[in-house]
Amino acid sequence: MSVAFTPWPADVAERYRAKGYWTGDPLTDVIDRHRGAAAEATAILCGERRFRYADVQRLSARLAAAFRARGLRPGDTALVRLPNRAEFHLVFFALLRCGVVPVNALNSHGLYELTAYARQIEPKLAVLAAGGAADPLAARMAQTVGPERLLLLGPPAEDAVGGFAWADGDPLAEDDGEPGHAADPSGVAFFQLSGGSTGTPKLIPRTHDDYLYSVRRSAEICGLDGSCRFLCALPAPHNFTLSSPGALGVFHAGGAVVMAGDPGPATCFPLIARHRVTWAALVPPMLSVWLEAVGGGEDLSSLEVVQVGGAKLSPAVAERVPERLGCRLQQVFGMAEGLVNYTRLDDDPWTVVNTQGRPMSPGDEIRILDASGHPVPPGAVGELWTRGPYTFRGYYKADAHNARVFDAEGFYCSGDLVSLAPGGNLVVCGRNKDQINRGGEKIDAQEVEDLLAAHPAVSHAAVVAMPDAVMGERSCAFVLAPPATKPSELRRFLRGQGLADFKLPDRFVFVPDLPKTAVGKIDKQTLRERVKTEFAFMETTAT
Known part of the structure; x- marks a missing residue:
């Protein structure tokens, strides 16, 4: 199918452009902006493989040429399920260049979830890491998109694109293609997955304009530059890992992303030491595992910041980070639907330990309301409603649900129960949704x-x-x-x-x-x- 969706009211979009939040650039700008000498800098480290920015531009352009050769056109949709490997980013940028709109499923998602996503978007392309065309998941996707549009990822190869093969047996196109893009920056770039509180996760349309602003602003808040080495250990498609500031924020800043197959200390500690990782992003349970595992002679001295998000972090655990890991803690409270809150790197210790941050953009608007829809006083718990230049305006093909979770002014009901701490930071207290x-x-x-x-x-x-x-x-x-x-x-x-x-x-x-x-x-x-x-x-x- 072809995506025909108007994500933002015209007057709202014009206001965000006038304020400079939206620049009309495609998401591929985070890679393509690094030209000349900057193109020689390391963009991705994955196992024994190193990819310069020039490599990511060239290889993603080559994949884009292969997709176009198979008849894919702007507005078509794709279903992608790949592990934490450099190829995830190569495919993502290739699809953006073609204007093909992907759903990036988690590598842990099975046939049930992928079939549900396929029903919603009717993909023209599927990209999987699978055991071959006889694999049950690959076989189902071949029925959905046709074997000529099923791309399978094999073992790592010296030439990353060489790790891919079409399920119908034809070789991948050799044409490197042009590194440009065919998408409308105001249109849908890709679909994020909702947390899912009413059935199979709903699809969140993210545009080039709104998502690139989120990435740029996140990188600015976090003070990233070309010296950053970010450990991508949580699933690469997660909004946290992708854009808060995540891999895209690091690419924007000219740093390097270090791919990790899993977030466990046995995998990550050697990578931190080997590649001098400076930033890492974890969920609270894995942070606790790291805190217990440290002390065996590993070299974590390069770590500057560990971000924690995805769930509320216990203050008792938060207090242990500087002493045990020797770095600063940054709490992140965000959602795939948009709003992202950060504790700032210069916040006082109490704020960093006890709150989940404050909105990152001057354009973010929040309301904390009681069950009757009235604002609660500071410090009281209420439900979080929000709108802003990177908070979406409606789930895809979900009009009835949208009518329940958006008000007449475009504020989105997140379902999170929060309170407002002194200084404007939020404290997460729970959820209202059945999740x-x-x-x-x-x-x-x-x-x-x-x-x-x-x-x-x-x-x-x-x-x-x-x-x-x-x-x-x-x-x-x-x-x-x-x-x-x-x-x-x-x-x-x-x-x-x-x-x-x-x-x-x-x-x-x-x-x-x-x-x-x-x-x-x-x-x-x-x-x-x-x-x-x-x-x-x-x-x-x-x-």
Whole structure:
């Protein structure tokens, strides 16, 4: 399909251009702006491979030429699922050059999630790291887009583009193509994935204009320059890892991105020492693992800043960062829908430890409202509403949902419960939406419940968050099923549906009935209270 979507009201777009937030440049500018001598600087380090800015320009242009040779045109859509390798960025820039609009799925997403995304965007191209055309996921995507438009990533090669092969067996085009771009900067550049609170994650259209502003402003707030070496250890498609300031912010500043296959200390500590990494981004559970692992003689002396986001960080853990890791902490509270908050690098220690930052742009507008829609006083908890030059104006093909989460003035209801601290910083207090934040990975309870209900032995299921000392939250499924039903059986069933492993319930509780509200709905608040009382901070492996 071709994306036909108007993301911003014309008067709002004109206002943001007049203020200089939007410059009319494509997202590929973060790479292409480095010309001349700057093009020789290192852009990506991935295993034993080094990519200069000139290499990223050339190789992404070559991939773009291959896509155009297969008939892809501006406005077409693509479904991408790649691991943390340099090729993720090469494909991303190649698609931007073609004007092809991708959904970048997480490498942990399975057939269930990818099939759902394909239904929404009807892709003309799929790019996967798979075991070959016989791989079940690759086979399904070949049926969706045709084998001539299924590009498979193989083992790393000396020439990065040589690691790709079309599923129909034809070689990749050798033409390097032109490094320009074919997209309208005011149009949709790519789709981000929502955290997912009402079914399969909804698609967030991000334009070149709004996303590039977010990247530029993030790099400015964080003071990045060409000396930065950023560890990309969390999934590369995450908004945090991509743009806060993430890889794109580092590219904009002329620094280098160091790709890590996973965020564990066994992988990351040697990379930090080898490449003299200066910046790293983590979610709270992995920060705790790093803090416990440090002390074995590893050289982390190059680290200047560790950012933490994706979930609320405990002040007790935050206080340990300078002493244990020998660097500064920056808290980041952002969302794929737009608004990003940072503690500043010159904030006082109390602010850095106890708040999740303040909005990065003078164009950001926030409201903290009570259940009746009235502003709460400073320090009181309310629901966060926001709008601004990089906060979107509507999910893709979701008019009914958009009507619920946007007000008449274009403010977006994030579902986050926050309070306002002195100095304008936000303190995150929880969520209003039916969502579980498992170590930074968002799980939609309804999605898992619907799949469980499809099991022949399950008459009903309710999934709620369960507090956990390491992950922040884990998931607990209350299930109505015969006594003989086993958690292992339900897990196998969910995996068989293609559900990502991180979405599998951590605990199953079999119950004869589920509590109801006065209007007959499942009373999840009662279930959450039961979880806190009976299971909080307990070992969550299934029995």
